[in-house]
Amino acid sequence: MRDEATRAEASTPVVSLRGISKTYASGRVHVEALSGVDLRIDRAELLAIMGPSGSGKTTLMEILGCLLQPTSGEYRFRGTPIQSIKPDGLARLRGEEIGFVFQSFNLLPRLTAVENVELPLSYRRIGRKERRSRALASLERVGLAERTRHLPSEMSGGERQRVAIARALVNAPSFILADEPTGNLDTRTGADIMALLHRLNDDGTTVVLVTHDLAVGDSAKRRLYIRDGRVQEHAPEEWGPR
Amino acid sequence: MxxxxxxxxxxxxxxxxxxxxxxxxxxxxxxxxxxxxxxxxxxxxxxxxxxxxTRLGKNVVHAWPGKIGEDFTPAADRRELWFTPAEVEAVEKGVRNADLVLGESRGWYPVTYGSTLLTRDVRGVEPRHMHVRGTRIAAGRAITRADVGSRHRVAVLGDTARQKILGPEGRLGATIRILGTPFEVIGFFERVGTQLTRDADEIDEQVWIPITALHGIRPGRGADREVIDIVVLRARSRETYDDLKTEVRSILARQLGVSPDDEEAVIVMSPIENLKAMxxxxxxxxxxxxxxxxxxxxxxxxxxxxxxxxxxxxxxxxxxxxxxxxxxxxxxxxxxxxxxxxxxxxxxxxxxxxxxxxxxxxxxxxxxxxxxxxxxxxxxxxxxxxxxxxxxxxxxxxxxxxxxxxxxxxxxx
Structure with a gap:
């Protein structure tokens, strides 16, 4: 019985989107950012969603991260329809199952590195000592054990992104969403960050990279392309052969 | 967080x-x-x-005689009224809402000490006045029953009166003259302070002598000297002021043969009413x-x-x-x-x-x-x-x- 349950869980996709659309309305103007998106992301996948600016990839990432509700369509996270989850449940889902890595790091400037990493734990009724120990372990995992007491303003771009990744990892999420994770980094630091994300994926974490950087996209195991709000398996012709 | x-x-x-x-x-x-x-x-x-x-005394009510009101007698017949010890006795016996009833005689009389001559507010009192007024002796002694009973010519001075009459060198035992009659200074009051309501001078300015002694030296003859200028009462509580006023006016009106509704004939006032009006x-x-x-x-x-x-x-x-x-x-x-x-x-x-x-x-x-x-x-x-x-x-x-x-x-x- 237990083996069957484990197999069923393993076969359930982490993310399942069916006919997802998102329309932004401003007065009488309606802009369709996503249109009829179908997508399945399985456990331990490393997927790159690529597209130019304005293609709808950030909207897609926000829907995947439960920060935004789609206008229509069905989104299931590990088999559970997102629309059926109440706001508090979505907050818990974001805190426990999803890790965010942003292009601009989005660290809180008033908090030290370790306090930034502790942030997701602070909303989960975890004791202070355990919070601190898990945050330090997470920082150590990204190679920042020596910089725990520094403020973001005292760190380099690469270090800040590592702190952001440590924050995304601290709750041991099953799903990491990285939006242009190397966008603000130099090539070498970007490569380090990508190596880190690959290692996480190797450990079984599902990683979705949202990027317009071909090099980043090419490093993923699977690539999807988004253009004018529609997702396709193959790169548009103007991108050349992939 | x-x-x-x-x-x-x-x-x-x-x-x-x-x-x-x-x-x-x-x-x-x-x-x-x-x-x-x-x-x-x-x-x-x-x-x-x-x-x-309340420096005039806590819960104090004063009753003093006036004239028969116009509504109760023709204008030509409006006569002055006055109290005698009999009125005080009647109030003392009949009143229920006061725990102290006293008669007080008073007047502005010349007081001399050495070369100093001043006109002072002289009060003829009995020992219980100190309880009603809340005065305390700073030096010497107070007026006693024996002083009243024997018409002793003794005086207790208010704090300011002491300084003005006796000067800085004034001592207990000094002899002052009131209406030319010598009185021995037997005590000084503690300073009472500024009174926001008062009848005549403040207590600090007054000279207290036994009421019988005042009656003995007052101008006039016989019973005229024993006129009580004011009946002083101490209410049992502030809540009973109104009842006390009605009660006192009723008793005194009956004594004087005037209408109890005549508020000009018997005037009853309380300093606390001034406070209430603020x-x-x-x-x-x-x-x-x-x-x-x-x-x-x-x-x-x-x-x-x-x-x-x-x-x-x-x-x-x-x-x-x-x-x-x-x-x-x-x-x-x-x-x-x-x-x-x-x-x-x-x-x-x-x-x-x-x-x-x-x-x-x-x-x-x-x-x-x-x-x-x-x-x-x-x-x-x-x-x-x-x-x-x-x-x-x-x-x-x-x-x-x-x-x-x-x-x-x-x-x-």
């Missing part, structure tokens, strides 16, 4: 823009100090007035409103600062929501931050207000100048109003913070 982090975040908010913070906190400090000071000063003013109005409650209410308004303006400053803070920290709110914060966590954080900011300003203001009250309260000012009186309820009230202002100032920023859309703020970055 634990409380220590919220406190730190609030303090960082205060540090963000020092001038804005200084102006905002000044409003809060000034407002809270105003609540403490104005409430304490209002209490001091009330006590000062009460004290001033709009003290309205004035204290106005001070409270003024103080709360001042604190409210301070609260508006905090509200504005926290709204700015929410605007400046939209990205932070977005990040918090993205990493698992619920809307109510964000509401709670900004609400608590506002309370901490309010608390910082409020507690400094509270300290300032308490310190100012303590400083002024320790001054030796004239007794007609109200000084703040600090009480625990004033501090609690200030804390309560401060908390209320903090809560009201925190609601709008917290509500704004909860409305932040993380997808918008994170994308803006």
């Amino acid at each position: 634990n409380f220590a982090q919220i406190v730190r975040s609030a303090l960082l908010t205060l540090q963000t823009q020092k001038l804005r913070t200084a102006l905002t906190l000044f409003g809060m400090i000034w407002g809270t100090a105003s609540v403490v000071f104005l409430l304490a000063w209002g209490l001091g003013l009330e006590r000062m007035l009460e004290s001033g109005f 709009p003290i409650d309205q004035m204290r209410g106005m001070l409270f409103v003024l103080a709360v308004t001042t604190l409210g303006i301070g609260g508006i400053g905090i509200l504005n600062m926290m709204l700015d803070s929410v605007q400046e920290r939209r990205q932070e709110i977005g990040v918090r929501l993205a990493v698992g914060a619920r809307r109510r966590d964000v509401v709670g954080q900004f609400f608590l931050e506002t309370l901490v900011v309010t608390g910082v300003g409020g507690l400094v203001g509270l300290g300032l207000g308490v310190g100012l009250c303590a400083l002024l309260g320790s001054l030796h000012a004239p007794d007609v100048i109200p000084l703040p009186i600090l009480r625990a309820w004033i501090v609690w009230t200030a804390l309560g109003v401060m908390t209320l202002v903090g809560v009201l100032s925190g609601l709008i920023p917290a509500w704004r913070a909860a409305g932040v859309d993380p997808s918008v703020t994170l994308r803006a970055e």
Whole structure:
């Protein structure tokens, strides 16, 4: 019985989107950012969603991260329809199952590195000592054990992104969403960050990279392309052969 | 987010823009100090007035004779009335709402000592007068029953009267002359203080002698000398003033053969009525409103600062929501931050207000100048109003913070 349950869980996709659309309305103007998106992301996948600016990839990432509700369509996270989850449940889902890595790091400037990493734990009724120990372990995992007491303003771009990744990892999420994770980094630091994300994926974490950087996209195991709000398996012709 | 982090975040908010913070906190400090000071000063003013109005004696009611009123007799027949010891005795026997009834004779008479000649308010009293007036002996002794019974020519002087009549070198045992008759000074009263209501001179200015001695030296003949100028009563409580007045007027009217409804024939008054006529409650209410308004303006400053803070920290709110914060966590954080900011300003203001009250309260000012009186309820009230202002100032920023859309703020970055 237990083996069957484990197999069923393993076969359930982490993310399942069916006919997802998102329309932004401003007065009488309606802009369709996503249109009829179908997508399945399985456990331990490393997927790159690529597209130019304005293609709808950030909207897609926000829907995947439960920060935004789609206008229509069905989104299931590990088999559970997102629309059926109440706001508090979505907050818990974001805190426990999803890790965010942003292009601009989005660290809180008033908090030290370790306090930034502790942030997701602070909303989960975890004791202070355990919070601190898990945050330090997470920082150590990204190679920042020596910089725990520094403020973001005292760190380099690469270090800040590592702190952001440590924050995304601290709750041991099953799903990491990285939006242009190397966008603000130099090539070498970007490569380090990508190596880190690959290692996480190797450990079984599902990683979705949202990027317009071909090099980043090419490093993923699977690539999807988004253009004018529609997702396709193959790169548009103007991108050349992939 | 634990409380220590919220406190730190609030303090960082205060540090963000020092001038804005200084102006905002000044409003809060000034407002809270105003609540403490104005409430304490209002209490001091009330006590000062009460004290001033009751220096003539606590719960004292005076009854004195007048003329028969026009409504009760033809104008040509309006005769002067007067009391005798018989009236005092009748009141003493008949009255239920007073525990002391005394007759007092008085007059402005020349008092001489050495080369000093002054016209003084001389009171013919008996020993119980001291209980009614609340006077205490500073030196020497009081007038006794024996003094009254034997018409001893002895005098007790008020504090100011002592200085004016005897001068700085005046001693007990000195002989003064009242209406040319020698009296031995046997005692001095403690200083009573400024009376906001009085009949003739203040007690500090008076010369007290046995009532029988006064009757003996007064101008006039026989029974005319024994006229009682005023009946002094001490009410059992302030609540029974009205009943006592009706009772006394009724007894005295019956004694004098006039109508009990004739308020001109028998005049009954109480100093406390003057106090009751003062709009003290309205004035204290106005001070409270003024103080709360001042604190409210301070609260508006905090509200504005926290709204700015929410605007400046939209990205932070977005990040918090993205990493698992619920809307109510964000509401709670900004609400608590506002309370901490309010608390910082409020507690400094509270300290300032308490310190100012303590400083002024320790001054030796004239007794007609109200000084703040600090009480625990004033501090609690200030804390309560401060908390209320903090809560009201925190609601709008917290509500704004909860409305932040993380997808918008994170994308803006």
